[in-house]
Amino acid sequence: MTSKTDNDLFLKDIWYFAGLSCELKPEKLLSKKMATLPIVFGRTKSGAVFALKDICPHRGIPLSYGKLLENGHLECCYHGWQFTPEGQCATIPSLTKDQPFDLSKIKVQTYPIREELGLLWVFLGDPLKSETVSLPELPLPLPSKPQLSLSMVFPCSLDHAIIGLMDPAHGPFIHQSWFWRSARSIHEKTKAFCPTALGFQMIRHKPSTNARAYKILGGSPETEITFSLPGIRVESIRFGRHHICGITTITPQDDTHSLITHTLFWTLPWLTLFKPLITFFARTFLRQDLLAVQRQQEGLQSNPSLLLIKDADTQALWYFKIKKAYAEAASRQEPFKNPLKKTILKWRS
Ligand code: FES
Ligand SMILES: [Fe+2]
Known part of the structure; x- marks a missing residue:
């Protein structure tokens, strides 16, 4: 074995541990780097967690510098574009009424995310495969979160x-x-x-x-x-x-x-x-x-x-x-x- 091999690649199409549930406070954004990918995590008011690519599709600033709004959208700090937790662009504030624009064309990449026993898991790879790959099996029963x-x-x-x-x-x-x-x-x-x-x-x-x-x-x-x-x-x-x-x-x-x-x-x-x-x-x-x-x-x-x-x-x-x-x-x-x-x-x- 050499100290650096082809094996140093990161596996795709698999669930990675992303962090602890308690790190994601409601309405707070958290940025993490996973396998070189910048990812922003958030929790909506309803308690659901989401993970998006931490780069604004407009001019590239990390979305994690923005904020989670009352309406559940993530607002970019630079020009205020808003995105839903599903990554869909919902608002571009600079557009005037007579500038029709198809917002549905603008999306931020989302990552499948799961929360179990106080642990967060993110699927890196083809999101369509996330349903076919299971999380690592844990020996149950366990308390609802780590002590x-x-x-x-x-x-x-x-x-x-x-x-x-x-x-x-x-x-x-x-x-x-x-x-x-x-x-x-x-x-x-x-x-x-x-x-x-x-x-x-x-x-x-x-x-x-x-x-x-x-x-x-x-x-x-x-x-x-x-x-x-x-x-x-x-x-x-x-x-x-x-x-x-x-x-x-x-x-x-x-x-x-x-x-x-x-x-x-x-x-x-x-x-x-x-x-x-x-x-x-x-x-x-x-x-x-x-x-x-x-x-x-x-x-x-x-x-x-x-x-x-x-x-x-x-x-x-x-x-x-x-x-x-x-x-x-x-x-x-x-x-x-x-x-x-x-x-x-x-x-x-
Ligand atoms: S860079 Fe995000 S809205 Fe412009
Ligand atoms: Fe050790």
Whole structure:
């Protein structure tokens, strides 16, 4: 593997994580860059969310500098053209009565958007295909929104962010924290994996004994970890009737910036008391990954070829394989067929 490959492309015709529902306050506009595309998000008075290309078709200023009006239209800040949440131009204030103009010809591109469990998803690609591609499957039941969320921008490509996230071998070296595991405690792991609709899954199992945080939960927890394209990792821990679920999403902003968002859902009421502590742990973890990524970028500057080994890096290899298969299927206008097989992987971490 070289540090930059054809694989660095962004998948099309797939749902990307766009942000948290709570970021979209009614009547406020929010601009985000997703896979190099500028997108403006808004929520109408009725609560519906929308996503439009963040460029005014008149003279190109970002629409996000404008405002959402009482009538539900988005008004551009420059010359006041108005657009509906469906992207249709509704008003051009400079036109006089005797200047008939077919407004229906002016449209801003819209992106299909979905809101589920407090998370926003945007479909990038051919909007007509959005109905045929499902969102990454989440292990239900879950509370209606995450109890905790944390975001950081990593200064690296989507691929590096993803394989850094799924890499099981960096734990003992990068994540040395007294609350998680003692320094360099390395054990042999054997895990069974199976393919899923959009990726692969580490089949539900009892977590390793060197993960101290699990012990605090009591009972006999069982963990399942699912990775789905384009970059979603879902870790679900069930013990008895309770459930903790961590969703980590990676959304590319551009070739060299990736937004990592951790959200955590839980069904144990008492865990909420520990929210500040959990936030501290989660932030510590994410910062440890960030530091590793920043240092790695120093090395990647000289564009070295890289080496992925079996079995510790097999998940990274699977990621490249399914990403390629997805891109090829999309370009042939065919549904994605997962090329992976059920497999056992072994590594020490
Ligand atoms: S640039 Fe938006 S109305 Fe002119
Ligand atoms: Fe990590």
